[in-house]
Amino acid sequence: MLSQLLDNFPYLLSGAGKTVEISAASIVLSSVIGLFVALLQVFGNVPVRTLILVYLYVNRGVPLLVLLFAMYYVLPFAGINVQPFLGGILVISIYFGAFMGEVFRAAINSLPKGQWDAARSLGMRRPLMLCLVIFPQALRLAAPPFFNTCMVLIKSTSLVSIIGVWELTMAGREVVERTTAAFQIFAGVGFIYFCICYSLSRCGRYLEERLRYGH
Amino acid sequence: MAARTRLRAADACPIESPVFLDLNFVLRSLPLFLEGTIVTVELSALTIVIAMIWGLVVAFGRISRHRALNLVASGYIEVVRNTPVLVQMYFIYFGFAMAGFGLSGFASGLFALSLQNGGYVAEIFRAGIVSISTHQVEGAKALGMTRWLVLRLVVLPQAFVRVIPPLGNQFILIIKDTSLVSAIAVGDLMQAGKLLSERTAATYEIYLILALFYLTMTSIVAVMLRLFEARFAIAH
Numbered sequence: 001m002l003s004q005l006l007d008n009f010p011y012l013l014s015g016a017g018k019t020v021e022i023s024a025a026s027i028v029l030s031s032v033i034g035l036f037v038a039l040l041q042v043f044g045n046v047p048v049r050t051l052i053l054v055y056l057y058v059n060r061g062v063p064l065l066v067l068l069f070a071m072y073y074v075l076p077f078a079g080i081n082v083q084p085f086l087g088g089i090l091v092i093s094i095y096f097g098a099f100m101g102e103v104f105r106a107a108i109n110s111l112p113k114g115q116w117d118a119a120r121s122l123g124m125r126r127p128l129m130l131c132l133v134i135f136p137q138a139l140r141l142a143a144p145p146f147f148n149t150c151m152v153l154i155k156s157t158s159l160v161s162i163i164g165v166w167e168l169t170m171a172g173r174e175v176v177e178r179t180t181a182a183f184q185i186f187a188g189v190g191f192i193y194f195c196i197c198y199s200l201s202r203c204g205r206y207l208e209e210r211l212r213y214g215h
Numbered sequence: 216m217a218a219r220t221r222l223r224a225a226d227a228c229p230i231e232s233p234v235f236l237d238l239n240f241v242l243r244s245l246p247l248f249l250e251g252t253i254v255t256v257e258l259s260a261l262t263i264v265i266a267m268i269w270g271l272v273v274a275f276g277r278i279s280r281h282r283a284l285n286l287v288a289s290g291y292i293e294v295v296r297n298t299p300v301l302v303q304m305y306f307i308y309f310g311f312a313m314a315g316f317g318l319s320g321f322a323s324g325l326f327a328l329s330l331q332n333g334g335y336v337a338e339i340f341r342a343g344i345v346s347i348s349t350h351q352v353e354g355a356k357a358l359g360m361t362r363w364l365v366l367r368l369v370v371l372p373q374a375f376v377r378v379i380p381p382l383g384n385q386f387i388l389i390i391k392d393t394s395l396v397s398a399i400a401v402g403d404l405m406q407a408g409k410l411l412s413e414r415t416a417a418t419y420e421i422y423l424i425l426a427l428f429y430l431t432m433t434s435i436v437a438v439m440l441r442l443f444e445a446r447f448a449i450a451h
Binding site: 057062065066070155158159162172182183197198 | 293294296297298299300301302303305306309310312313314387391392394395397398408409412416418419421422425426429432433434
């Protein structure tokens with residue numbers, strides 16, 4: 001029964017490697033985008049803030065799969081050719097950049113106003129204020145929802161298999177087509193995802209407890 | 216339904232779209248998109264109803280004093296929340312098909328979406344129930360209420376008001392997640408767009424329509440939610 005899963009487990013693991021690659025790249029990129037989005041929302045002028053709101057609204061209302069397919073079908077027509085692997089990472093990063101932005105913005109906004117005033121009264125300029133006063137405190141607050149978003153992101157990387165990128169879910173489908181042992185193989189695939197996501201959420205919970213002093 | 220959809224897609228569409236946004240194409244393909252939208256709405260509504268009921272059951276398991284029940288419920292929540300819904304869909308769709316009693320794509324999609332979102336909804340309900348102050352529970356107990364009565368008359372009505380915003384967010388995520396059933400050959404809105412973009416060159420129009428349709432659906436839910444919230448905020 002389980003032999004089909006065990007025989008193909010190394011193949012699935014190499015798929016998992018690709019999933020980790022895509023996830024890591026997307027997490028880094030979407031965090032950078034999210035940070036910019038949050039800062040623009042806090043400091044930007046009205047047109048910039050409106051633009052950001054539109055970006056957030058679209059990402060909250062349109063499924064990731066629609067965006068992935070749009071990348072796959074529309075960009076070639078616009079004369080831009082990206083590899084699905086790279087394009088997948090880009091689309092996931094832009095999509096989750098919106099959610100990361102919300103995470104960071106909520107953390108920045110939840111700091112008491114006195115912190116800003118105190119920093120300003122010490123004569124700090126904005127970059128210094130952010131680096132020394134705001135970020136160290138806000139990032140601590142942002143840690144739990146950040147890890148949560150990362151988990152959702154990792155699960156969402158499975159969608160790139162639909163536009164033909166080879167990763168864990170795609171590897172699972174290939175093995176199932178060969179062995180027809182769908183229950184075992186997809187249970188194995190699910191197990192690997194579970195290990196990745198669960199360890200991350202454990203990490204998040206550990207950090208949450210470690211960082212909860214001083215508030 | 217898939218065969219009918221394919222026929223219509225083939226005769227409705229031009230090979231090459233002559234202008235940047237071909238309104239003619241939009242008009243001609245609209246019935247196809249509407250047909251897909253109906254499937255998406257059906258699937259979303261059914262998922263929401265089942266996930267709410269199942270989520271409440273799991274939440275009761277999660278807060279129960281029964282050790283085994285508690286363990287099963289939290290194990291279930293961890294498993295469904297830490298695996299992608301797409302893999303769950305494949306597990307159900309291909310698994311049952313290869314075991315000899317195939318479920319339809321729609322049924323598999325509904326099953327997987329309800330399982331996953333049941334886990335999320337259970338956590339939302341649990342958080343809502345836990346957020347009610349213990350003084351309330353103690354007060355109710357002091358009045359001689361049983362545990363069930365405390366839950367039904369004191370805790371749940373208050374918890375219900377608090378879970379409206381996160382529940383609404385979950386509903387929006389459900390609508391978006393239904394697009395995944397296009398991967399197991401269900402003729403939903405996403406699938407309509409996919410079929411058209413395989414057969415025509417009108418990709419700008421197709422993805423604009425798709426985005427607008429999904430945005431409309433999620434916005435309607437968001438607005439309804441806000442009204443609902445306002446309505447109960449006054450009563451509170």
